[in-house]
Amino acid sequence: MGKRDRDDRLSSLPDDILVNILDRLNARDAARTSILSRRWSQLSSKLSQLIINARDFLPEGLSSDNMSGDDLVRVNAAAVEATKSLLTRRNPGEHTIRLLSTAFYLRDDVPISVGHAVGNAMATHKVEKAEFTVLTEKQHLQCTLDDTVNYGAQFVSFFNECLDAFSGLTRLYLENLTFAESDMVSNILVACKQLKYLGFLNCETESWMTLQVEHAQLSELSFVDCCFGEVELKWLPRLSRVKFVIWRVYKDLPLSFGHVPLLEAVTLVNVALSWHKMVKLSTLLSETSVQELHLGFKCEKIWVQPERLTKRQASAFQRLRIVNLDCIPEGYDLTWTMFILEAAPSLEEFYMTVMDHPCEMEMNKRRRRKASYSKRKGVEWESPTPNFVHHHLTKLIIFCFESSMVSHVRRVIKAAVNLKDVYLYDRLTCHNCEHLERLKPNTFPLSKKHRCSMRALLTQGLHSHARIRFLSIDGIHDEHADMILF
Structure with a gap:
């Protein structure tokens, strides 16, 4: 009897409060509530924040540092399923998605599946913020050049196949990628017109050339252990924060500022050798x-x-x-x-x-x-x-x-x-x-x-x-x- 009273007390709350509660859960737990009743199933279609991270689907006691290839396939598949499930049960145009954030591993056709689902959501719903965090199976310090070249090729295929999704992104984080084309970063900036944040970890182009960064919306940039040649922040009228970490292969700091009138915070970190x-x-x-x-x-x-x-x-x-x-x-x-x-x-x-x-x-x-x-x-x-x-x-x-x-x-x-x-x-x-x-x-x-x-x-x-x-x-x-x- 006491349990039923507690259930009734929760059910008596108005929808907006219950949705607010669900918004505080990760996607895995929020999706699970849909099986409680028809009402709960409808509530999960009204969420304003959809944060879907493949790492949230790891079995208890397992971390991303020690998971196997099979574990990665499973968590990636779960992230795709959660993305599709949470998006397809929504009524087009009925409720604004204030944040649609997805984090997934660059493996098989999973990125393209996520990209298509997000692109369709952007076409049928109002999405205020959309984020991709693109992870790789190997960690930064474990990656060989062959690994980053392979990851880079996979990302390019994903990018070319899902331009509709990239055009609406407001945040993009990439790691462990080597781009065969020197203008790939520029292509990302051109395609992602709504981007506010762009972050790179251990990324590079095969031919180090001057990277001239121009973007009307970018407010935050992060380069950590990257090799893009000289990075010129040429025209970034809304840029407010820059992080530039490790330039071990360059004698001089390969960073310069052009038109950055709103720049407030700069972070520079390096392991300086005798010849720097x-x-x-x-x-x-x-x-x-x-x-x-x-x-x-x-x-x-x-x-x-x-x-x-x-x-x-x-x-x-x-x-x-x-x-x-x-x-x-x-x-x-x-x-x-x-x-x-x-x-x-x-x-x-x-x-x-x-x-x-x-x-x-x-x-x-x-x-x-x-x-x-x-x-x-x-x-x-x-x-x-x-x-x-x-x-x-x-x-x-x-x-x-x-x-x-x-x-x-x-x-x-x-x-x-x-x-x-x-x-x-x-x-x-x-x-x-x-x-x-x-x-x-x-x-x-x-x-x-x-x-x-x-x-x-x-x-x-x-x-x-x-x-x-x-x-x-x-x-x-x-x-x-x-x-x-x-």
């Missing part, structure tokens, strides 16, 4: 109005060139509000980071992570020499205005703080006269590094007495009202956690 040229940020950002800058060094050589700026060069930094320097190698002078503070008068938040990752780094000395890793990773810089004053910085956040950084923190506190908060975090936890011996002992102040003495040392002789906090990673603030790139 330093990047002058004033040159790269000279035609932009960037407000957030995220730079990652992967525990290797600092690849940013500290600059003594002319008035014209300084314009590139005028609107910077947030700077995040990630995975700065341990054991080197941090004075060079002050050039950013001096160059960016509007800077409000300054993040730094100083940490070595043995799990990611090449530790073998012979292999390091052979691959031309730098022996010295730091960079020297002396401020032309050692007594400069900064008026807008309010937050300094350092992850993996060590006692050796005291002088640098004092330098920032002295310069930033309106600094309000200094967050000094203990060493970050890397699960892959946990079983490895630390390269250096941890000198973070753990005891209350040690913290009090270090706090006094940080502010001795300085007239600052900044509140200094020593925090463990367990107590990390949400907004700070979002800034950790690794």
Whole structure:
């Protein structure tokens, strides 16, 4: 009797509330509710969000890292069936699809089946956002050149067969593809006229030529470990965010900005070798109005060139509000980071992570020499205005703080006269590094007495009202956690 009462209570809710509940489920669970009753079957045809991810159909206890070829075929087939089932039971034009997101593996005819289903939905329903996440059977680091060439050919066939679906996409993510045609990326941009986000992981063209990117709608671009030749963001009037990660085969950063009037956030990450040229940020950002800058060094050589700026060069930094320097190698002078503070008068938040990752780094000395890793990773810089004053910085956040950084923190506190908060975090936890011996002992102040003495040392002789906090990673603030790139 109690169970029936609970069922009646749920059934008494109006349709719009039940649909809202179903919208919060993944496609697999939402589709299952259709068997409960005729009413529930009708409700699933009114969903405003259809998020269908092949990985959601994995059996319990199985992950995408350890599934077999047969498992992949099964989950892919389930994703196709869910896509068709959820779309075919809808009445054309009756309910708007606010989000139609599909993630599937590039295998057999599954992409084409999904593409046709999505294309038909676009023709018969109002679809506000449509997304393709195209996955490959092998992970990035497992792929050979033959694998990526094969995946690239499969994607091209899928693309050519489903142009109607691609023309309505607002988000497209691609991984592990080698394109035989150098203009394939341009073809994608031409076909996907509604695209807002475009992301590539481990993608390239066989002949590296200059890629000139022009698109009226794109607001976010991501290139991770890709080889497309020089990437010129030539005309992107709505672009707001760019991520460019790893350019290991190029001496110079193969990225330049043209007409990007709304660009706000730039993320650059590289494992710099001895022959990589330093990047002058004033040159790269000279035609932009960037407000957030995220730079990652992967525990290797600092690849940013500290600059003594002319008035014209300084314009590139005028609107910077947030700077995040990630995975700065341990054991080197941090004075060079002050050039950013001096160059960016509007800077409000300054993040730094100083940490070595043995799990990611090449530790073998012979292999390091052979691959031309730098022996010295730091960079020297002396401020032309050692007594400069900064008026807008309010937050300094350092992850993996060590006692050796005291002088640098004092330098920032002295310069930033309106600094309000200094967050000094203990060493970050890397699960892959946990079983490895630390390269250096941890000198973070753990005891209350040690913290009090270090706090006094940080502010001795300085007239600052900044509140200094020593925090463990367990107590990390949400907004700070979002800034950790690794």
